[in-house]
Amino acid sequence: MRRILLKGGRVIDPATRTDDHVDVLLDGGRVAEWGDDLEGGEGTRTIDVTGAIVAPGLVDMHVHLREPGREDEETIESGSVAAAHGGITAVAAMPNTTPAIDTASWVQFVRSKRTPIAVYPIAAITLAREGKTLTEMAELSDAGAVAFSDDGSPVVNPSVMRRALEYSSMVGRPIISHCEDLELSGRGVMNEGLASTTAGLRPIPAAAEEVAVARDIILARTTGAKLHVAHVSTRGSVELVRRAKEDGLAVTCETCPHYFALTDDDVRSYDTSLRVNPPIRSAADVAAIRIGLADGTIDAIASDHAPHSLEEKQVEFDAAPPGMIGMETLLPLTLTYLVQSGTIALERAIELLSTDPASILGIPHGNLEVGSRADVTVFDPDWAWEVEESWFRSKSKNSPFIGRTLTGRVILTISEGEIVFEEDGAATDDDGEAAEKREHLARELSLHS
Amino acid sequence: MSWTNKHLLGLEGVGRDEILTVLDTAAKFREVLDRPVKKVPTLRGVTIVNLFFEASTRTRMSFELAEKRLSADTLNFSASTSSVKKGETLRDTARNIEAMMVDMAVIRHSSPGAPHFLTQHLDVSIINAGDGAHEHPTQALLDLFTMRDHIGDLAGKRVTIVGDIVHSRVAKSDAWGLAALGADVTFCGPTTFMPAEVERLGVTVTSDIHEATHDADVVNILRIQKERQEGGFLPSLREYTRLFGIDQARLAEMRPDVLIMHPGPINRGVELAPDVADGERSVILDQVTNGVAVRMAIIYLLSRVRAQERIEEPEILAEVGL
Numbered sequence: 001m002r003r004i005l006l007k008g009g010r011v012i013d014p015a016t017r018t019d020d021h022v023d024v025l026l027d028g029g030r031v032a033e034w035g036d037d038l039e040g041g042e043g044t045r046t047i048d049v050t051g052a053i054v055a056p057g058l059v060d061m062h063v064h065l066r067e068p069g070r071e072d073e074e075t076i077e078s079g080s081v082a083a084a085h086g087g088i089t090a091v092a093a094m095p096n097t098t099p100a101i102d103t104a105s106w107v108q109f110v111r112s113k114r115t116p117i118a119v120y121p122i123a124a125i126t127l128a129r130e131g132k133t134l135t136e137m138a139e140l141s142d143a144g145a146v147a148f149s150d151d152g153s154p155v156v157n158p159s160v161m162r163r164a165l166e167y168s169s170m171v172g173r174p175i176i177s178h179c180e181d182l183e184l185s186g187r188g189v190m191n192e193g194l195a196s197t198t199a200g201l202r203p204i205p206a207a208a209e210e211v212a213v214a215r216d217i218i219l220a221r222t223t224g225a226k227l228h229v230a231h232v233s234t235r236g237s238v239e240l241v242r243r244a245k246e247d248g249l250a251v252t253c254e255t256c257p258h259y260f261a262l263t264d265d266d267v268r269s270y271d272t273s274l275r276v277n278p279p280i281r282s283a284a285d286v287a288a289i290r291i292g293l294a295d296g297t298i299d300a301i302a303s304d305h306a307p308h309s310l311e312e313k314q315v316e317f318d319a320a321p322p323g324m325i326g327m328e329t330l331l332p333l334t335l336t337y338l339v340q341s342g343t344i345a346l347e348r349a350i351e352l353l354s355t356d357p358a359s360i361l362g363i364p365h366g367n368l369e370v371g372s373r374a375d376v377t378v379f380d381p382d383w384a385w386e387v388e389e390s391w392f393r394s395k396s397k398n399s400p401f402i403g404r405t406l407t408g409r410v411i412l413t414i415s416e417g418e419i420v421f422e423e424d425g426a427a428t429d430d431d432g433e434a435a436e437k438r439e440h441l442a443r444e445l446s447l448h449s
Numbered sequence: 450m451s452w453t454n455k456h457l458l459g460l461e462g463v464g465r466d467e468i469l470t471v472l473d474t475a476a477k478f479r480e481v482l483d484r485p486v487k488k489v490p491t492l493r494g495v496t497i498v499n500l501f502f503e504a505s506t507r508t509r510m511s512f513e514l515a516e517k518r519l520s521a522d523t524l525n526f527s528a529s530t531s532s533v534k535k536g537e538t539l540r541d542t543a544r545n546i547e548a549m550m551v552d553m554a555v556i557r558h559s560s561p562g563a564p565h566f567l568t569q570h571l572d573v574s575i576i577n578a579g580d581g582a583h584e585h586p587t588q589a590l591l592d593l594f595t596m597r598d599h600i601g602d603l604a605g606k607r608v609t610i611v612g613d614i615v616h617s618r619v620a621k622s623d624a625w626g627l628a629a630l631g632a633d634v635t636f637c638g639p640t641t642f643m644p645a646e647v648e649r650l651g652v653t654v655t656s657d658i659h660e661a662t663h664d665a666d667v668v669n670i671l672r673i674q675k676e677r678q679e680g681g682f683l684p685s686l687r688e689y690t691r692l693f694g695i696d697q698a699r700l701a702e703m704r705p706d707v708l709i710m711h712p713g714p715i716n717r718g719v720e721l722a723p724d725v726a727d728g729e730r731s732v733i734l735d736q737v738t739n740g741v742a743v744r745m746a747i748i749y750l751l752s753r754v755r756a757q758e759r760i761e762e763p764e765i766l767a768e769v770g771l
Binding site for chain 1 (some may be wrong): 561562
């Protein structure tokens with residue numbers, strides 16, 4: 001493990017309230033030193049990151065890696081490579097695989113994979129995600145599960161959810177709830193509103209999510225347990241979580257880029273990559289999500305990376321499975337639709353993408369303090385580029401953002417001191433001209449796209 | 450004449466001039482249907498496939514007849530969506546049919562957007578013959594044709610559509626078309642049958658049948674599907690009929706020259722009393738006859754656009770010396 005010196009970057013580390021131009025030295029998989037005009041010494045790779053942001057590695061707390069079961073769509077390894085490409089150095093993998101991750105040996109299976117970044121298993125709340133019998137949460141936790149979730153399905157029975165919250169509090173790990181009332185969402189495939197009325201697609205009302213969020217918040221109050229609400233997408237859900245936090249409950253939540261970058265009007269194209277659950281919401285919901293991200297109601301931005309094969313998605317809209325890939329566009333979408341638009345500052349973006357999800361999961365990521373794990377994401381916040389299908393490293397390509405121009409691009413990802421992704425020619429060894437070279441490269445790439 | 454669209458996917462976004470072009474063209478074909486020999490050679494050599502993924506009798510017959518009256522070659526493909534789901538995908542079915550060198554496809558499908566999907570995968574003209582609860586543009590065009598035939602210019606006319614709006618592709622296509630021609634549209638039905646934010650389509654929404662119909666020029670009554678009761682939308686068909694069914698008593702409260710329309714098939718005694726359906730204000734069978742003429746017009750106009758595209762191909766080949 002060699003030494004890496006990142007020179008000339010702007011270091012933003014919310015955990016230490018740092019926003020400063022300072023050099024960072026990584027050594028032995030740890031952050032070794034911060035300082036002005038650091039010299040690496042012999043055997044050090046010195047990288048000029050002038051003009052770029054140096055941030056703690058991103059933490060994506062909600063991804064579907066499809067292994068075991070659908071290795072044609074993604075594997076733990078291919079998903080990790082895609083994550084590194086997106087500047088992510090830790091992911092939490094949802095257990096809705098086939099079979100579900102509901103025993104210690106399956107947790108160990110996920111952890112046994114050699115991956116360029118850290119992959120943390122989330123274990124199921126109930127056996128086979130059937131919503132009936134609780135999993136052995138203590139053993140699962142000992143085996144390395146960082147949270148519990150039946151994501152993909154809600155825990156329908158409120159009594160089972162109550163017991164799950166009670167039991168998990170003994171282990172101290174959060175329940176991540178997929179909040180959906182299946183009776184209210186029915187056979188719906190898009191958000192209920194003017195867009196569903198004109199598109200003629202069966203609607204899913206905001207109430208299908210909000211009724212379930214309200215129920216789980218009430219159960220969190222009853223039990224005092226840690227509840228994390230997954231993929232919050234509506235104004236009503238944001239209000240419910242805000243109120244729960246004001247009441248001092250241990251409730252946290254996440255949203256996903258598609259809930260602040262897209263509106264249900266986009267779905268009128270019938271593009272199946274826009275079929276996702278919960279559905280892409282109205283402009284009013286998007287506005288509320290953005291406010292929730294800015295005022296601290298929403299704690300994290302996660303991708304809900306959900307790979308699907310082309311054959312499965314190249315069908316009628318209501319026959320397509322829900323989900324879109326998202327790890328690789330997580331940071332650029334956040335920068336384009338939240339930071340560029342002035343909704344939140346860069347430091348808050350990094351908090352949402354790294355510091356806070358790491359803290360919700362209790363994993364040793366999300367900060368650049370000396371002595372901490374050397375997970376670093378370096379990105380150019382101003383680089384405008386067009387998303388192309390061939391650019392993705394995920395096995396699946398179901399992204400609605402193909403063809404869009406985004407601002408901000410990862411140029412270097414370091415996981416535990418190892419470079420796991422490097423944009424060709426963008427992060428150059430120190431010769432004092434890195435920023436100019438990168439600008440030139442950005443121009444070249446945009447000419448070609 | 451103004452028609453440049455390659456496909457007919459819906460009436461949303463279709464302008465007044467385009468709609469009038471269709472209606473004027475249909476009027477000419479309507480005359481053909483009254484002749485002893487009801488056939489023109491216009492589309493000889495053009496092949497049209499009717500893709501019916503959802504059960505339909507009258508719409509399919511109307512399209513078939515329109516195609517035959519224009520001398521096109523036709524082939525029919527019928528399959529229930531469920532059997533397609535188990536086996537071949539829509540894309541594969543369509544590409545196989547395209548490989549048979551057809552020029553145009555008429556599609557009826559239970560999935561909204563299925564016709565759009567075909568336009569992305571095929572190089573043939575697509576006509577939407579009804580896609581889920583999205584649109585049914587040829588039905589709306591025949592409705593407009595029938596209304597105009599009886600009451601003239603539709604600008605400022607009051608048209609009320611009664612019934613199951615939320616599941617109706619006809620109501621929406623009618624609303625787009627009527628709006629383009631300047632008519633005032635009212636949707637009337639139980640609140641459970643109103644889709645979200647429907648008033649933003651520019652229509653008046655009410656559950657008061659008297660208010661909706663007493664001064665209407667046209668009352669278009671939608672079919673109530675019996676399974677809606679089981680879906681929890683209605684307590685009973687009986688209560689629906691009591692509140693919204695059109696019978697002689699309700700008809701008597703309407704203008705004496707009101708037009709009673711229905712896209713068919715009728716649930717007699719549910720949404721419409723038999724003596725009103727067969728009565729003198731009813732133009733329901735005119736709608737059926739006009740449907741053939743309107744579909745002939747659409748097929749003709751789309752084939753003209755396609756022919757113009759094709760004429761350019763030999764010219765391009767000539768330019769490159771082939």
